[in-house]
Structure formats: C-alpha cells, structure tokens
Amino acid sequence: MDLQLELLPYHYYNTLGFDAELIDYIDHVDDSIVLEKIAPLYKDGGRPPVDPRVCFRMHYLYFTRPEISSFRELERQLKEPKNQAWRNFIGVPNIEKVPVHSCLSNFRAKVSAELFYAILFDLIAQALKLKDFLLPTLTGIDSRPVWANVNGYKHKRCSCPDQSTCACDKTYSDPDATVGVQRTKANQNKFFIGYRKHSIVCPSPKGPIVLFSIILPNDTADVKVMLPLVEMMKKIEGLKVDYLVADLGYFDADDQKEALLKHDVAVVTEFKTNTKIPEHCSPEGKPECEQGHMLVFDGFDKDTYTAWFRGDEEKCAACPLQGLCEKQFGYSFTDNPFFHGPVPQGSLLQEQMLKFRKQVELAFAQESNQLTSVMKHKKVPVRTTKRVEKWFILRDAFRLIERMIAHVRETVLPPNHVATLKKLQEIQVEQLSLPLAA
Numbered sequence: 001m002d003l004q005l006e007l008l009p010y011h012y013y014n015t016l017g018f019d020a021e022l023i024d025y026i027d028h029v030d031d032s033i034v035l036e037k038i039a040p041l042y043k044d045g046g047r048p049p050v051d052p053r054v055c056f057r058m059h060y061l062y063f064t065r066p067e068i069s070s071f072r073e074l075e076r077q078l079k080e081p082k083n084q085a086w087r088n089f090i091g092v093p094n095i096e097k098v099p100v101h102s103c104l105s106n107f108r109a110k111v112s113a114e115l116f117y118a119i120l121f122d123l124i125a126q127a128l129k130l131k132d133f134l135l136p137t138l139t140g141i142d143s144r145p146v147w148a149n150v151n152g153y154k155h156k157r158c159s160c161p162d163q164s165t166c167a168c169d170k171t172y173s174d175p176d177a178t179v180g181v182q183r184t185k186a187n188q189n190k191f192f193i194g195y196r197k198h199s200i201v202c203p204s205p206k207g208p209i210v211l212f213s214i215i216l217p218n219d220t221a222d223v224k225v226m227l228p229l230v231e232m233m234k235k236i237e238g239l240k241v242d243y244l245v246a247d248l249g250y251f252d253a254d255d256q257k258e259a260l261l262k263h264d265v266a267v268v269t270e271f272k273t274n275t276k277i278p279e280h281c282s283p284e285g286k287p288e289c290e291q292g293h294m295l296v297f298d299g300f301d302k303d304t305y306t307a308w309f310r311g312d313e314e315k316c317a318a319c320p321l322q323g324l325c326e327k328q329f330g331y332s333f334t335d336n337p338f339f340h341g342p343v344p345q346g347s348l349l350q351e352q353m354l355k356f357r358k359q360v361e362l363a364f365a366q367e368s369n370q371l372t373s374v375m376k377h378k379k380v381p382v383r384t385t386k387r388v389e390k391w392f393i394l395r396d397a398f399r400l401i402e403r404m405i406a407h408v409r410e411t412v413l414p415p416n417h418v419a420t421l422k423k424l425q426e427i428q429v430e431q432l433s434l435p436l437a438a
Helices: 010-015 020-028 032-041 052-064 071-078 081-090 101-110 113-128 226-233 253-263 313-317 348-370 385-411 417-437
Strands: 138-147 178-181 191-202 209-217 243-245 266-268 296-301 306-310 328-332
Touching (some): 020 081, 020 417, 032 113, 052 081, 052 385, 071 081, 071 101, 101 385, 138 348, 191 226, 191 348, 209 385, 226 253, 253 266, 266 348
Parallel strands (some): 138 243
Antiparallel strands (some): 191 209, 296 306
C-alpha cells in the first residue's frame, strides 16, 4: 500500500466508501470557515440547529454529482441505505437525521450573500497557497447570460380585487428577471429572459477558473460593473492582480484611470472604432514621432504614471531630425489612459492578454455544460436576484474546490492514488462476497 494510504487506518477510507472525491475533499479542503461565519446566526436555546457544514457539503454533492438533479432528489439519495458514504461525508451517519430538502432552502435564505462571499474568498485564499495552481497576475472579466426560471408571458401578480383596472405592473414568474440580448448563435433566439453574470476569471495550468461573480439585471451597463469587481478582489487575502483584461463593453476612461490610480490594477482593453485617437498615434493606436516613425515602448513609471517611448535606432539613424530630437517621449496616463497605459496598444503583450480573454468564453461554455443536470433547459432553478446570486456563489466555490482537488492529485498525491482506492474497494467487495457465496 502507498505511503499516502498508510497514514490513516483502513476504516477511514472505508467510511467514505473509497470515494476519491470525498476523501480528497476531507483531506485537502478546510471548510471550517463555514462554521465560523454561519454559527453566530443561530440563537442559543431550543433544539440544536443543523451544523452549517452539513448543509454546505450537501450543496457540494448537489453541484458535483450528475445523478442529482434537484434538492428533493438529493434528500432521497441520502436516505438510501446504499449511500452511507455520502451520509458520513456530510456528517450525518444516521438516516433518520438526514436534513429535509427545505433545510437547504432555509440555509441559503438565512445566510447573506456577503457571508457566502466571505466563505468563497477564504477558499480562494487556500487555492492561492497551492503551488503553481492560480496565476493571478493576469485576470479577465467577462459576462454571460443566465436564463431565469420563468414560464409564459408577463402577468399581473398583485392581490388587487380587480386586476384589469389596477395600475400594478406585469411581471414574469421571476419578478426580477428582465429581457436581455445575447450573442446570436445557431438555433437560439437573440433575446432571453433572465440576468447577466459578471465574473472575474483567473488563468491556471488547466485553463481559466472563475474566482467569483456578481449577478445583475440585464439593463445594467458593463461599465458600471468593473470597479465593484476590482474592489471585491481587494478583500481576498493573498490575491495581487496586476492586469485585468476586459472587452469593449467595459470601455471607460474614468474607470480605467481609477483602477490604476486607486487599486493599482491596469485594465487592458482594445479601443472602439469611433474612439478619438491622439494626433501623435497611428490608426492602430501606436505612438509615432514627428517623422511618422513608430516608437518603441520603454517602460511605465508608476511614480509619475508616465508611459515612456524611445525612437527606433534604425529609423533614427537616417532621420534628418536626429540632431534635434531627444529620442525620448513621455506621455501622461491620466491624460489618455487607453493609449498611455502600462500595456501599450498593439503590443505583443496586449495581444497575448486579449487571447486570454477569448479563453474565458470557453470557460463559461464549460461551466454551462457542467450545470446541465441541475439547470433544466439552461434555466437556473431559483428565482429573484438574491437567490440566484447565492446559488452561483456556491457554484463558483464548489467548482474551485473541484479544480483544487484535481491539482493536488497531480502535484502532491501519488500518481496511482485513485487507482489504489479503487483496488481497496474491490478487495472489500470481494471479502464481503465470499461469506455470501459460501
């Protein structure tokens, strides 16, 4: 047996059914923050409440097990005698004490989004301590549509005696859902009913990872979202972001300026076709000298927030103004943040950063596919903005945990860790089958 499995007694793995996912969660993920943050919400006296970690781990099973399609199904599965390993994992070995599905709804209603964010930020801090897992120097921001759980058209849902004459507004079955526009795809409508999820995405060796998100109505402009997300990043211990890549929807000079001056985060974007380009720049946004020669980027001074450029030696050698030119050009970032930032327009560094932003879209598509079991017809199973936001905070947390476990297996655990657990499970099944065969 490998050293990894000799550290703990045999019954430790047997208790969790030799399930590698559950075992690695218990061994390598610290969810004590759940009890620390949520326990004070319960009052002293009366019947003892359900341990918050029980509800948290039940949500983990809900989001990560494809055979579970609803909270009712989760309750039914946990009460099956064969799923003793799941009950041991959530900390409720007794079938009769498995929480009902409404307990999970009460759990999400009782805990605020701020506390869920605090739990998520603690998990992100744990992920940052893993070697070569997250590469937070460069992050991206993007959004994707979230389809609301609505049925049919708008109706008046008030309690007025005569709805035909009252002035109440018509709403969908989800009162906070609004009509939005999405990217046109094959066999899909241009419009959808729901919300928009704005996410901060971080690169990793295995592809982009969504760190956290906020849920906002469809009519919220992207330019109003970037700074709140940047401020939220500052709440994560150990997270230092130098560059934030965004698409043209987050294009705003004032926000880009504040992000660098106040939060020390350089926002990297392209510029729109109707953007007014400075006179000393080419149509591609690259600075030029008086003779029209392209300048070479020579660094960015964060003390004075000045982008420095120098002349190209080959071009300067044949320039008639070489005796009069200083060959050094400084441009203030505060005057024009789009063209005079730490990452110059049209540079190789900017091209590489914009390529990462395109990878973010693939991460969103992967997330959507993984949620097929719990999002019927791509609709989120809860309603109203607060509930949808909490639902996706938990989703981001458990997706991060899955990626953390996968990284630990590749870098810390023995290569045959999962295979050894399966072999031990087969041995146990064989030992139990021999008395029955006799």
